[in-house]
Amino acid sequence: MVMIFSSKDILEMAIHMEEEGERFYKLFSEKASKNDIKNLFNYLSIEEKRHAETFKEIYKDLKDKEFFSAYPDDEANKYLHSWVSSKVFIDWNGILEDKAFFDENSVVDLAISLEKDSILFYYEISEFVSPDNKNLLREIINQEKIHLSQLTTLKKSLK
Numbered sequence: 001m002v003m004i005f006s007s008k009d010i011l012e013m014a015i016h017m018e019e020e021g022e023r024f025y026k027l028f029s030e031k032a033s034k035n036d037i038k039n040l041f042n043y044l045s046i047e048e049k050r051h052a053e054t055f056k057e058i059y060k061d062l063k064d065k066e067f068f069s070a071y072p073d074d075e076a077n078k079y080l081h082s083w084v085s086s087k088v089f090i091d092w093n094g095i096l097e098d099k100a101f102f103d104e105n106s107v108v109d110l111a112i113s114l115e116k117d118s119i120l121f122y123y124e125i126s127e128f129v130s131p132d133n134k135n136l137l138r139e140i141i142n143q144e145k146i147h148l149s150q151l152t153t154l155k156k157s158l159k
Helices: 007-031 036-064 076-089 092-095 104-128 131-158
Strands: none
Touching: 007 036, 007 104, 036 104, 036 131, 104 131
């Protein structure tokens, strides 16, 4: 079965991913004890917020033009959102309950993993994005790659 997401679905998931990323980086920038981690995570939280705002603008533009609907059944759309959530989004309860997780190496490892997941997600949805938004999506993918590179460099410095 080929899954086709509506433009609305794609944008809602992208907005949610960026908001989750912002929340993650903001939380751990406040908890970090090392200035290099604190500064990078603070910068990344601002970047994630900016990406979410970009997707919200696209969403608003498309809403005015009307979304195409991949699945007219609202239950199918809920299922798709749930499926994507289980593959990409952060398990906040697990993270916040695990006191050992607050080790900076673990946090940086998770951040690297989240950036990789975001990049993969954006590559996957790129074939479902309208041609006028492909360049924008490519730019966001490039920014996510820069974030991944920054985190990888930070990880090497922690050893």
